[in-house]
Amino acid sequence: MPAQVPRLQIDNLSRQYDGRLVVDDISLAVMPGQVTCLLGPSGCGKSTTLRMIAGVEVQDAGIVRVDGEVICDGTARVPPEERQIGLMFQDFALFPHLTVEGNVAFGLAGPKAKTQARVAELLDRVGLGHFGKSFPHELSGGEQQRVALARAIAPRPRIMLMDEPFSGLDNRLRDGIRDETLDILRDEDTAVLLVTHEPEEAMRMADDIALMRNGRIVQQGAPYNIYNAPVDRDAVAFFSDINVIRGTVRGALTETPFGHFLAPGVQDGSAVDIVIRPQHIKIDFDRAGRGPNPTPQDGTPARGVVQRARFMGSESLVEFRMDHDGSILKATVPNVFLPSPGKALWLMLRRDRCFVFPARA
Numbered sequence: 525m526p527a528q529v530p531r532l533q534i535d536n537l538s539r540q541y542d543g544r545l546v547v548d549d550i551s552l553a554v555m556p557g558q559v560t561c562l563l564g565p566s567g568c569g570k571s572t573t574l575r576m577i578a579g580v581e582v583q584d585a586g587i588v589r590v591d592g593e594v595i596c597d598g599t600a601r602v603p604p605e606e607r608q609i610g611l612m613f614q615d616f617a618l619f620p621h622l623t624v625e626g627n628v629a630f631g632l633a634g635p636k637a638k639t640q641a642r643v644a645e646l647l648d649r650v651g652l653g654h655f656g657k658s659f660p661h662e663l664s665g666g667e668q669q670r671v672a673l674a675r676a677i678a679p680r681p682r683i684m685l686m687d688e689p690f691s692g693l694d695n696r697l698r699d700g701i702r703d704e705t706l707d708i709l710r711d712e713d714t715a716v717l718l719v720t721h722e723p724e725e726a727m728r729m730a731d732d733i734a735l736m737r738n739g740r741i742v743q744q745g746a747p748y749n750i751y752n753a754p755v756d757r758d759a760v761a762f763f764s765d766i767n768v769i770r771g772t773v774r775g776a777l778t779e780t781p782f783g784h785f786l787a788p789g790v791q792d793g794s795a796v797d798i799v800i801r802p803q804h805i806k807i808d809f810d811r812a813g814r815g816p817n818p819t820p821q822d823g824t825p826a827r828g829v830v831q832r833a834r835f836m837g838s839e840s841l842v843e844f845r846m847d848h849d850g851s852i853l854k855a856t857v858p859n860v861f862l863p864s865p866g867k868a869l870w871l872m873l874r875r876d877r878c879f880v881f882p883a884r885a
């Protein structure tokens with residue numbers, strides 16, 4: 525079988541502002557019907573990347589291809605309106621003087637009956653079948669956003685670029701709309717590049733996540749892999765709270781009050797950071813020091829005193845001050861436990877869930 529051509533492919537895209545590289549040598553590919561998320565903190569270059577692909581901004585270097593065809597490089601440039609790329613941005617603007625139907629039909633060419641059928645189909649799918657004759661100002665914010673989605677999808681773009689398109693919606697509305705949006709886009713085999721700074725949104729929506737920092741992609745892969753095999757401490761921290769335990773390597777092992785940890789490939793005598801998420805710390809609630817059903821993966825129990833415990837709904841977040849060095853560790857526990865400040869408990873690290881990185885200065 526011949527290798528499939530990516531719907532969208534960008535190679536070595538870069539952009540400077542005032543001598544500062546804000547997009548630095550970015551490459552990625554999105555297949556038809558797939559969703560890739562650009563995920564990263566504010567200012568890391570996500571929107572700039574999207575704007576270059578859309579063609580509303582010109583890159584300093586790099587190539588954008590759609591279905592294998594170059595649409596912009598150092599010399600040639602297909603104008604934005606001819607790229608068959610749909611755009612959905614946070615600050616979407618509907619045309620106030622057009623009805624909902626008029627808005628959705630705006631970019632559609634062809635016979636009227638066909639256009640009307642397409643508009644009706646999409647308004648039904650986004651749950652606005654009865655609002656066709658309404659004007660934007662008669663709709664709620666969420667309804668307007670759904671109109672904007674229908675409008676962006678209507679011309680069947682080959683690629684959809686979405687920049688935080690759901691951030692204005694309340695949580696419950698958002699879950700429904702983003703699932704429905706992705707269903708529609710997948711049905712139409714559109715390649716989607718979605719920008720967000722929320723890890724939950726990225727994991728929920730993306731087949732592939734490109735984690736960005738300072739204009740670069742630092743890691744790319746399926747959500748499962750990025751979450752479970754992060755490249756560095758910041759990549760762990762981007763997805764959850766973290767605890768960091770400093771250790772020193774002696775003969776490929778690091779000894780800590782929580783037991784020893786493997787540190788393969790790290791030079792003898794150098795410092796490492798053992799990083800663990802709060803949900804992977806085990807707490808002994810019953811039997812002081814013997815641990816809750818310890819497995820071979822659990823390290824040695826160490827004692828800590830509860831400083832704060834916060835009830836968070838499905839779980840509780842507990843902060844401990846550790847006896848051995850006074851450091852603070854955070855652990856999440858099932859919501860049936862809410863230990864009182866001052867209580868001493870024993871903590872263990874799930875060694876299979878620890879990440880060991882060379883220590884950061």
Ligand SMILES: Nc1ncnc2c1ncn2[C@@H]1O[C@H](COP(=O)(O)OP(=O)(O)OP(=O)(O)O)[C@@H](O)[C@H]1O
Nearest residue numbers: 541542546564565566567568569570571572573721
């Ligand atoms: N037209 C411009 N002129 C100068 N600097 C710009 C311009 N557009 C963006 N920048 C800068 O480039 C960097 C990247 O901006 P960009 O909008 O791509 O970030 P972002 O990742 O989308 O952030 P956010 O999550 O806040 O939207 C920022 O530091 C921004 O200030």
Ligand SMILES: [Mg+2]
Nearest residue numbers: 570571572687
């Ligand atoms: Mg942005």
